[in-house]
Amino acid sequence: MSKYFIGLMTGTSADSIDGCVVDFSNGFELIHSKSNNLEKNYKLKYEEAIKKGFKNRNDDEMVHKLEESLNKSSVELIKDLLEEIDTSSVSGIAFPGQTMFHDAARSYQIGCAQFIADEVGIRVIHDFRNYDMQKGGLGAPLVPEFHKYLFAESDKRKVIFNIGGISNGTYLDGEDIRVASDVGPGNCLIDLVAMRDFGIPYDEDGKIAASGQIDQQLLNSLLDKILTKGYPRADDKSFYYNLDELKSDKPENLLATLSELTALCISDFCHSFDLPREILLHGGGTKNNYVMERLEKSIGSSLKLTDHLIPSKYVESAAFAYLAYLKRGLLVDPRR
Numbered sequence: 412m413s414k415y416f417i418g419l420m421t422g423t424s425a426d427s428i429d430g431c432v433v434d435f436s437n438g439f440e441l442i443h444s445k446s447n448n449l450e451k452n453y454k455l456k457y458e459e460a461i462k463k464g465f466k467n468r469n470d471d472e473m474v475h476k477l478e479e480s481l482n483k484s485s486v487e488l489i490k491d492l493l494e495e496i497d498t499s500s501v502s503g504i505a506f507p508g509q510t511m512f513h514d515a516a517r518s519y520q521i522g523c524a525q526f527i528a529d530e531v532g533i534r535v536i537h538d539f540r541n542y543d544m545q546k547g548g549l550g551a552p553l554v555p556e557f558h559k560y561l562f563a564e565s566d567k568r569k570v571i572f573n574i575g576g577i578s579n580g581t582y583l584d585g586e587d588i589r590v591a592s593d594v595g596p597g598n599c600l601i602d603l604v605a606m607r608d609f610g611i612p613y614d615e616d617g618k619i620a621a622s623g624q625i626d627q628q629l630l631n632s633l634l635d636k637i638l639t640k641g642y643p644r645a646d647d648k649s650f651y652y653n654l655d656e657l658k659s660d661k662p663e664n665l666l667a668t669l670s671e672l673t674a675l676c677i678s679d680f681c682h683s684f685d686l687p688r689e690i691l692l693h694g695g696g697t698k699n700n701y702v703m704e705r706l707e708k709s710i711g712s713s714l715k716l717t718d719h720l721i722p723s724k725y726v727e728s729a730a731f732a733y734l735a736y737l738k739r740g741l742l743v744d745p746r747r
Contacts, residue, residue: 413502415442417492417533418732419485421509423576423648424598424695425449425457426612428481430488431725432496433732439561443495444725447488450480454612458603460511462652474511478521481509485522486530498533503742505728505735506537507553513540513647518550528745535743536735543739551645552579555591556737557730559583561720562691569689570681571717573727574598574696577646578673580680582687590684592643595676596651597696600669603652608662617701620670623663629656630668630675637672638679667701674705681710690714693723 414436421428431444460474489504506527508520524537540550558571558581565585572580578597582589598613605614614620633656640646659665673696681690692714696702707714716723734740 413500415496415501416503416505416732416735417489417501418505418728418730418735419488420507420728420731421449421481421485422695422727423510424602424613425454425509425576426602426695428484428488429725429728430492431728431732432492432501433729433736435733435736439720439729441721441725441729443492444722444728445488445491446724447484447491449484453477453480453484454602455606457509458606458652461648464649474521477509478523481522482526485527489527489531489533493531501533503735504528504531504533504535505539505731505740506535507539507731508537510540510648512649513551513645515549515645517541518544524741524743525746528743532745534745536738536740537743539731539734539740542741549643549645552581552591552593553734554579554727554730555581555588556739557726557733558591559586559588560733562717563587567689568685568687569691570684570687571691572677572693574673574677574692574694574702575727576602576648577651578677578694578696580677582680582684590643592680593646594642594680595637595646596669596673597694598673598699599648600651600657601666601673601699601702604657604662604665604669608665614666614670614699614701617670617699617704619663620666621701623661623665623667625671626659626664626668629659629665630671632656633668633672634675637676642680642683670699670702671705673702674709677706678709686710686712688712691717693717693721693726695724697723
């Protein structure tokens with residue numbers, strides 16, 4: 412009997428593709444997980460496409476090649492995961508694709524679910540964001556339903572944060588989602604400046620940011636533009652990339668300021684809804700020590716990772732596996 416779901420995730424940081432095999436038949440069980448780096452220059456080309464204002468697959472040959480690269484990387488990771496299990500035990504593969512554009516009317520991801528289904532011979536569930544929007548949701552964030560499933564406890568209030576390219580938070584009041592929203596940039600602006608000004612994909616451990624000084628005037632300007640957006644909301648990455656203030660004579664100061672921005676956007680969400688005692692974090696941003704230090708200072712309470720239930724890195728891929736389990740997307744069957 413098929414009981415496993417495979418979840419994939421390539422977030423807005425666009426540096427790797429994560430995958431996991433999950434069993435929901437008797438509670439939550441993480442069977443196997445793996446992460447592969449995306450092809451060389453994938454992240455750089457993805458960032459270029461976002462900055463150009465991508466709206467349609469046919470806009471640019473580079474975007475078409477990005478999609479081919481994502482398809483290939485996704486199939487490779489799925490086959491790696493299938494080496495550990497019996498293929499016939501898999502009910503479906505959750506493939507969220509790579510978000511290129513998202514607003515209140517439409518969400519667009521590259522990646523071909525039919526190609527993946529044909530290559531591995533397993534049905535694929537995809538287009539989760541548009542499915543959610545058709546049901547009255549915002550299309551993002553989508554992880555909160557999994558946050559509720561895995562972390563909710565009666566009579567306990569807690570916040571779970573995903574610090575990815577964009578940060579999003581889920582406020583759980585007992586077993587109910589009180590509010591879930593994107594809240595601001597996570598890693599995306601930090602990575603943008605690290606690549607543009609230092610020629611590196613990210614600021615490892617936040618070491619460069621830690622050597623800089625926070626520009627309070629710049630920080631206030633950025634906060635004014637972001638915090639007025641309110642909650643709940645779904646953010647498009649291009650909004651952050653089009654901010655005029657992302658320049659400085661001292662790029663280490665800009666990194667320090669953007670790291671503080673990430674921390675304060677998360678803190679604002681927490682304090683906007685009577686700050687709960689328990690705050691759990693996952694996502695790539697948890698690896699940035701400087702961001703974590705600033706976040707702990709701005710929130711004023713200790714923070715914990717989700718690792719006691721699931722490794723932080725695989726929360727999102729497991730979340731999409733859960734959405735596939737709930738049939739919250741479109742289904743394609745292999746044609747052979």
